[in-house]
Amino acid sequence: MMVLMQPGAKPAQIQEVIDTISSHNMRPLKLPGDEQTAIGIASAIPPELRESLTAQLRSLPGVEHVVQISRPFKLASREFWKQDTVVSVKGVEIGGPKCVVMAGPCSVENREQIFMAAEAVKNCGAAVLRGGAYKPRTSPYSFQGLGLEGLRLMKEVGDNLQIATVSEVMAPEDVELVAEHVDILQIGARNMQNYALLIAVGKAGHPTLLKRGPGASIDEFLLAAEYLLHHGTKDVILCERGVYPLDKTYTRNTLDLNAVPVLKHLSHLPVLVDPSHGTGMARYVPAMSRAALAAGADGLILEVHPDPKHALSDGQQSLNPEQFQCLMDSLKGIAAASGRSL
Numbered sequence: 001m002m003v004l005m006q007p008g009a010k011p012a013q014i015q016e017v018i019d020t021i022s023s024h025n026m027r028p029l030k031l032p033g034d035e036q037t038a039i040g041i042a043s044a045i046p047p048e049l050r051e052s053l054t055a056q057l058r059s060l061p062g063v064e065h066v067v068q069i070s071r072p073f074k075l076a077s078r079e080f081w082k083q084d085t086v087v088s089v090k091g092v093e094i095g096g097p098k099c100v101v102m103a104g105p106c107s108v109e110n111r112e113q114i115f116m117a118a119e120a121v122k123n124c125g126a127a128v129l130r131g132g133a134y135k136p137r138t139s140p141y142s143f144q145g146l147g148l149e150g151l152r153l154m155k156e157v158g159d160n161l162q163i164a165t166v167s168e169v170m171a172p173e174d175v176e177l178v179a180e181h182v183d184i185l186q187i188g189a190r191n192m193q194n195y196a197l198l199i200a201v202g203k204a205g206h207p208t209l210l211k212r213g214p215g216a217s218i219d220e221f222l223l224a225a226e227y228l229l230h231h232g233t234k235d236v237i238l239c240e241r242g243v244y245p246l247d248k249t250y251t252r253n254t255l256d257l258n259a260v261p262v263l264k265h266l267s268h269l270p271v272l273v274d275p276s277h278g279t280g281m282a283r284y285v286p287a288m289s290r291a292a293l294a295a296g297a298d299g300l301i302l303e304v305h306p307d308p309k310h311a312l313s314d315g316q317q318s319l320n321p322e323q324f325q326c327l328m329d330s331l332k333g334i335a336a337a338s339g340r341s342l
């Protein structure tokens with residue numbers, strides 16, 4: 001059971017809810033948010049008490065609503081919050097009627113590359129520029145990203161071209177620095193269950209794109225989102241990016257498009273899809289991008305590089321600007337057929 005307090009509820013009103021729960025020998029759990037506080041009950045509720053307790057809590061001053069939540073995730077659950085959450089970043093609304101496309105290179109490589117990529121994706125209609133400065137690479141011998149220099153370039157290009165930016169943070173101690181340079185923090189698939197990182201990012205309260213781990217169940221994914229919400233970030237964007245494939249011969253991962261309607265049903269958070277990592281092959285990215293929007297995704301995150309053949313990471317799955325333009329043109333009809341715009 002969860003009690004959601006009204007925005008601006010007084011500390012005494014919050015305390016009264018806590019005391020009421022404690023008076024029934026149950027453990028209250030306070031979840032303070034930016035605007036509203038939620039109070040959960042972290043104990044089993046005897047069935048005979050359920051109805052009267054709900055009525056009692058509902059009648060207390062400052063209480064907005066009381067809900068029963070059957071899922072393991074609470075704040076991320078649509079049972080708790082019925083409306084779609086819309087994350088607003090630099091005038092871009094993620095989770096609203098317009099599908100949002102985030103695009104850019106896998107890694108920031110140098111000034112010329114990121115400026116060329118940013119101009120290209122912006123001209124084609126992308127609303128957010130992606131670009132990794134800290135790269136989680138399977139091999140320590142692969143390009144590891146430019147680090148702080150990459151973040152500085154993301155900030156410069158974002159300010160110059162007036163485009164929102166997203167970049168990955170890999171370590172709790174870097175959270176503040178990354179948040180100072182980009183508009184959206186990305187938690188990569190490999191770090192979805194890095195709880196120290198989830199807590200640090202949650203506490204920063206910055207909009208966050210959370211990628212699903214390649215072996216994570218839907219419950220594990222939503223519980224990772226729950227960490228972010230529980231620790232104070234209300235602007236969480238979910239991203240399906242492919243799960244371990246049965247057959248790696250032709251694709252790097254298997255894009256789990258089932259996850260889109262499932263996540264939209266279970267959670268109020270916006271859902272993006274990453275067909276670049278989901279397929280690992282530029283050739284298959286357009287088809288899976290269209291499929292993702294048709295399945296109800298709120299948008300896409302795509303790798304686009306001015307010269308994919310010479311990319312320092314993920315070139316084989318990156319579109320060039322012309323391919324990206326063609327894809328954006330073809331997505332308009334799919335968005336419209338799904339009752340959205342692009």
Ligand code: PEP
Pocket residue numbers: 106132136187188189190211241274277
């Ligand atoms: C990326 O976005 O470049 C990336 C590393 O993605 P993922 O965490 O999904 O593998």
Ligand code: MN
Pocket residue numbers: 106107277303313314
């Ligand atoms: Mn990549």
